[in-house]
Amino acid sequence: MKIVVTGANSSVGQNLLRHCTNAVDIDVIAGVRSERAFSVLPNSSAITPRVISYGDPSDLTEALKGSNCVVHLAGILIESKHTNYAAANIAATEAVVKAANQAGIQHLVFISVIGAEANSRNAYFRSKGIAEKLVAESGISATIIRTPILLGHGTAGANSLLSLSNRSKVKILGGGAHSLRPLDIDDLSNAILKVCRERPEGVSIHELVGPEAVTYRDLIAKAANMQNKSVGVGSVPVVLAKFGAMVMTTFKGGGITPTVIDVITMDENVKSNADRALSIQLTPLQNTLEKIIGKKLI
Ligand SMILES: NC(=O)c1ccc[n+]([C@@H]2O[C@H](COP(=O)([O-])OP(=O)(O)OC[C@H]3O[C@@H](n4cnc5c(N)ncnc54)[C@H](OP(=O)(O)O)[C@@H]3O)[C@@H](O)[C@H]2O)c1
Numbered sequence: 001m002k003i004v005v006t007g008a009n010s011s012v013g014q015n016l017l018r019h020c021t022n023a024v025d026i027d028v029i030a031g032v033r034s035e036r037a038f039s040v041l042p043n044s045s046a047i048t049p050r051v052i053s054y055g056d057p058s059d060l061t062e063a064l065k066g067s068n069c070v071v072h073l074a075g076i077l078i079e080s081k082h083t084n085y086a087a088a089n090i091a092a093t094e095a096v097v098k099a100a101n102q103a104g105i106q107h108l109v110f111i112s113v114i115g116a117e118a119n120s121r122n123a124y125f126r127s128k129g130i131a132e133k134l135v136a137e138s139g140i141s142a143t144i145i146r147t148p149i150l151l152g153h154g155t156a157g158a159n160s161l162l163s164l165s166n167r168s169k170v171k172i173l174g175g176g177a178h179s180l181r182p183l184d185i186d187d188l189s190n191a192i193l194k195v196c197r198e199r200p201e202g203v204s205i206h207e208l209v210g211p212e213a214v215t216y217r218d219l220i221a222k223a224a225n226m227q228n229k230s231v232g233v234g235s236v237p238v239v240l241a242k243f244g245a246m247v248m249t250t251f252k253g254g255g256i257t258p259t260v261i262d263v264i265t266m267d268e269n270v271k272s273n274a275d276r277a278l279s280i281q282l283t284p285l286q287n288t289l290e291k292i293i294g295k296k297l298i
């Protein structure tokens with residue numbers, strides 16, 4: 001099986017590629033935006049790094065040709081001077097969908113987020129919802145996987161958790177009272193590869209979350225405890241943080257905006273977890289934390 005991965009240098013992409021190097025039946029075109037990104041991709045005969053341009057339809061189509069499945073990972077939560085939701089989350093998805101049609105791709109896998117909704121008042125959730133719609137209406141069979149905070153080596157969620165759990169005192173948004181369903185990044189990679197192999201007919205949207213609900217406050221305490229540390233967790237009122245973010249980002253453009261604050265303090269609730277539908281064995285939270293804290297290697 002041959003797959004193309006966009007945003008291959010993302011934290012999810014790097015993990016997925018490591019899983020691919022352990023599989024005997026997979027060849028991957030690892031699509032990134034510049035040659036600089038090649039250095040973070042695993043070195044393996046199964047992986048062909050390739051610079052892709054979302055603004056060049058014929059180049060993108062050429063990159064996708066001959067593959068069975070496209071895994072579209074390129075996407076952002078934090079906007080910057082260089083990129084925004086319209087470009088990274090919507091235009092890039094539109095370009096991939098068009099090129100996938102031209103290239104005769106059999107199946108699309110799109111990684112979205114819990115809360116994605118094309119009519120959302122939140123610009124990030126709206127952009128992911130619009131991207132989902134582009135994928136669902138592409139005419140190609142597709143699997144959309146909505147994910148919560150991802151924990152694994154190199155994910156933004158794991159980096160913040162490690163940093164916070166190593167301090168004696170922290171102040172976090174709303175005192176970390178929001179409830180999360182952290183998903184082990186290895187479980188997501190397993191789900192993606194399963195879908196690529198099976199390429200189910202039609203379009204399905206799955207909400208795949210971790211096995212355990214935990215408040216962010218308790219997650220930090222748990223991670224600290226596993227390192228024989230203890231952290232005093234204080235609170236920054238969300239309203240105040242959003243006001244500060246609004247003032248800062250008016251001048252800076254991007255960064256931690258009120259939109260991002262709403263996303264990262266949202267309760268991650270799902271009606272039904274897709275682990276059964278995707279036949280994925282979820283990693284217990286304790287084991288995921290052991291992996292990122294370094295007690296257990298992948
Ligand atoms: N991490 C999480 O907890 C989480 C949770 C829910 C959903 N997701 C979704 O999972 C996917 C991967 O997330 P991640 O956290 O692993 O990503 P990441 O490490 O932040 O990497 C972002 C990727 O998007 C690419 N990108 C940025 N701007 C772009 C643009 N204008 N056009 C095309 N590509 C652009 C980046 O390429 P450059 O390096 O060239 O800028 C990079 O490959 C994303 O779609 C994200 O929305 C992640």
